[in-house]
Amino acid sequence: MDPPKRPLFLSLLVFFSFASLAHATGVFHVRHKYLHRKRAIADLRAHDARRHGRILSAIDLPIGGVGLPTDTGLYFAEIGIGTPSKNYYVQVDTGSDILWVNCATCTACPKKSDIGIELTLYDPKGSNSATLVSCDDNFCTSMYGGEMLDCSPDKPCEYRILYGDGSSTAGFFVKDFVQYNQVSGNHQTTPANASVSFGCSAQQSGDLDSSSEALDGILGFGQSNSSMISQLAAAGKVRKVFAHCLDTVKGGGIFAIGNVVEPKVKTTPLIPNMPHYNVNLKAIEVGGAFLQLPTDLFETGDKKGTIIDSGTTLAYLPEAAYKQLMNAIFSYKSNLNFRTIQDFLCFGYTGSVDDGFPDVVFHFENSLSLNVYPHDYLFQNEDDVYCVGWQNGGIQSKDGKDVFLLGDLVLSNKLVLYDLEDQVIGWTEYNCSSSIQIKDDETGAIYIVDAHRISAAGGLETFFTRQTRR
Incomplete structure (x- = not known):
C-alpha cells in the first residue's frame, strides 16, 4: 500500500505589468483594461458609479442563500479553462466572490470588446473535463445554506445575481480545470491545473452586455466558500491568504496567493x-x-x-x-x-x-x-x-x-495583505515593481519573485508555488 500523499498548497503570484501577452504559455496573464485607450477622467466616476451601486446593494439570489456581490475590476487576467484548454479574460476583483465566464448558450452576452481583446464563450460540451454541478452537490448546498426547492440529481445548481444598477447575470455552475503554472524554484515553473466550480453565464442584462469594457467574466477573490481561493483552500491546495501591490509609477505590481514572508505587514x-x-x-x-x-x-x-x-x-x-x-x-x-x-x-x-x-x-x-x-x-x-x-x-x-x-x-x-485564515487585513508601503519573497511550506525554501523580470509591454503572469500545511 502506498503511503498517503502530503497535501500540496499553492502560492499564486500575479504580476501587473505592461508586458506582451505572447509569452509564458499556460500561465495567467493580467493587464489593465484601459491599456489601449486614454481614459477621460469621467471614466473614473463612471466605473465607480457602476461598481458603487453594486457593492452597496443586497444581491437577490432567488434560489436561496446570502448575497454574493460581484463587479468589474480595473485589471483582468488571462486564464485557461477546460480540456483542451482555451483562454478567457476575466476581471480580477477583491469585491467579488465567484469566478464566472460567459457561456456558449448565453443570451445577450457581448460578442466583441472595445478594449482590444478577443472574447471567447465557454462551452462545457467542448471540454472533456467539464461536469455540471447539480443542485444537491455539496458546493451548491454549502453556497446557499441548504438544498434548493424541487432539487433532483439531474437538476443544475443555478444562480442569479441582481446588481444595484439594474444589471444582472444568471446561469448555472460547472466544474472544470483551471490552468496555471506551478513555481518549483526561483523563476522556475511547471504546468499544473486545479478543478474549480464556477458560473457559466447564460443570461445578462444592463451594462454587463455592453461591449465598451466587455470581458469574458469575473474572477472573484471574496471571502465566501464559492470563491476560487476558498475552493482551492478547501481542497488543500492553497493557504487562504493573498496580497496585491499596485504600482502607479511603472504600471506594474504583484498579486499573490500564499505565504508572503517579505515584506512584513502589520x-x-x-x-x-x-x-x-x-x-x-x-x-x-x-x-x-x-x-x-x-x-x-x-x-x-x-x-x-x-x-x-x-x-x-x-x-x-x-x-x-x-x-x-x-x-x-x-x-x-x-x-x-x-x-x-x-x-x-x-x-x-x-x-x-x-x-x-x-x-x-x-x-x-x-x-x-x-x-x-x-x-x-x-x-x-x-x-x-x-x-x-x-x-x-x-x-x-x-x-x-x-x-x-x-x-x-x-x-x-x-502591499495589501488579506489573511482570511486569521481574519485580518494589513498593508505596508512598498515598491510594487520590486520583488517579494514567498515561502514553500513543503521544503521551507523562500523564493524571490521579481516583477522586473516581466518584459515591458502588457500583461501579468500568475504562478503557483507548492506549499504544504505543517
Whole structure:
C-alpha cells in the first residue's frame, strides 16, 4: 500500500505589468483594461458609479442563500479553462466572490470588446473535463445554506445575481480545470491545473452586455466558500491568504496567493460577518492635525466599518468627513482658482503638490495607519491642472447611506495583505515593481519573485508555488 500523499498548497503570484501577452504559455496573464485607450477622467466616476451601486446593494439570489456581490475590476487576467484548454479574460476583483465566464448558450452576452481583446464563450460540451454541478452537490448546498426547492440529481445548481444598477447575470455552475503554472524554484515553473466550480453565464442584462469594457467574466477573490481561493483552500491546495501591490509609477505590481514572508505587514482585524473587506476606522489626520469627527460616523448605517476595495478607483467618504477633509487640505492654499472638469473639483497649480499640500493619514484598529500622499489624492488632468480624488460618499451612495470606501487611490504603491485564515487585513508601503519573497511550506525554501523580470509591454503572469500545511 502506498503511503498517503502530503497535501500540496499553492502560492499564486500575479504580476501587473505592461508586458506582451505572447509569452509564458499556460500561465495567467493580467493587464489593465484601459491599456489601449486614454481614459477621460469621467471614466473614473463612471466605473465607480457602476461598481458603487453594486457593492452597496443586497444581491437577490432567488434560489436561496446570502448575497454574493460581484463587479468589474480595473485589471483582468488571462486564464485557461477546460480540456483542451482555451483562454478567457476575466476581471480580477477583491469585491467579488465567484469566478464566472460567459457561456456558449448565453443570451445577450457581448460578442466583441472595445478594449482590444478577443472574447471567447465557454462551452462545457467542448471540454472533456467539464461536469455540471447539480443542485444537491455539496458546493451548491454549502453556497446557499441548504438544498434548493424541487432539487433532483439531474437538476443544475443555478444562480442569479441582481446588481444595484439594474444589471444582472444568471446561469448555472460547472466544474472544470483551471490552468496555471506551478513555481518549483526561483523563476522556475511547471504546468499544473486545479478543478474549480464556477458560473457559466447564460443570461445578462444592463451594462454587463455592453461591449465598451466587455470581458469574458469575473474572477472573484471574496471571502465566501464559492470563491476560487476558498475552493482551492478547501481542497488543500492553497493557504487562504493573498496580497496585491499596485504600482502607479511603472504600471506594474504583484498579486499573490500564499505565504508572503517579505515584506512584513502589520494588520487590523476584519469586521466579522460582513460580505466585503470591512475594517474599523478610528480617526483621520491631515497634516498632523486630527479631524474632529463624531465616533458614530465610522459605523454608519448597516454598512459597518470602512470597505477596502481594490476594484474601486477613487476614495469615498461620508459628507461630514469629506467636508472637513477638504477644508483641512485646502487651508494650506487659500488662493487657488477652482473649476469643475467633468464633475471633478480641479485647480491650476505649477509647483510640487507634495510640497504644497498635506499628507492624509487614516488610523485603524490595532494602531494600523494608512498614509495617503498629495500625489496619490491629487491627479494631473492636464498640464498644470490637478483634480481631487476624494469623493463625497453621501452623494455617491444610491441607497442614501454614507460610507467610507477606499479604493486604488489610497491602496496604490502599498502591499495589501488579506489573511482570511486569521481574519485580518494589513498593508505596508512598498515598491510594487520590486520583488517579494514567498515561502514553500513543503521544503521551507523562500523564493524571490521579481516583477522586473516581466518584459515591458502588457500583461501579468500568475504562478503557483507548492506549499504544504505543517
